[in-house]
Amino acid sequence: QLRLQESGPGLVKPSETLSLTCTVSGGSISSSSYSWGWIRQPPGKGLEWIGSIYYSGSTYYNPSLKSRVTISVDTSKNQFSLKLSSVTAADTAVYYCARRVLGFAGYFDYWGQGTLLTVSS
């Protein structure tokens, strides 16, 4: 059974850079059938896609966040990571990592449990 697990600091100060890692177990991140993404959910609000990465390292980001986002992959560790710079209180959210099945009818089929990241001084 595929499992995704987010890890990160939990608390970040305003203007700093948020760093999160997603560890994939029960399957290989190096598959051409999937991409790997980050999605966040502010408390009490809806879902927002942040960006995704292929095992090759190719990325695509939400245009609304693109200037502040970097997603990378480490196939040797079966992990992918998110960096979000210049954070503000508006970036406080539960951050999920997820696997996306590729193709025209793509969809996110496996999700991590999520990690709450709070931006506060």
Added chain:
Amino acid sequence: QSVLTQPPSASGTPGQRVTISCSGSSSSIGSRTVNWYQQLPGTAPNLLIYNNNQRPSGVPDRFSGSKSGTSASLAISGLQSVDDADYYCAAWDDSLNAWVFGGGTKLTVL
């Protein structure tokens, strides 16, 4: 403001059939497939419907999806108390070049 529009709330009694709508545009639902997610309180979203009307293994056939033009719907028949959750629609948007979600619908089983 979400790109896909859902009603904020819906309700029904056990055994009833309820539908949740999701309205988009020609660059999202109009040209792409729609997925639906169920989110129980305090948990991660769970894939409910993909490719407009396909159910992943393990999802009861009480759940069904449909799409017409730039709108989609999720129907739940034989409503049960365990269906009390938030429901989100999602699609790729060709104009925004981004995955977009609806704002979510809180379903209350009375």
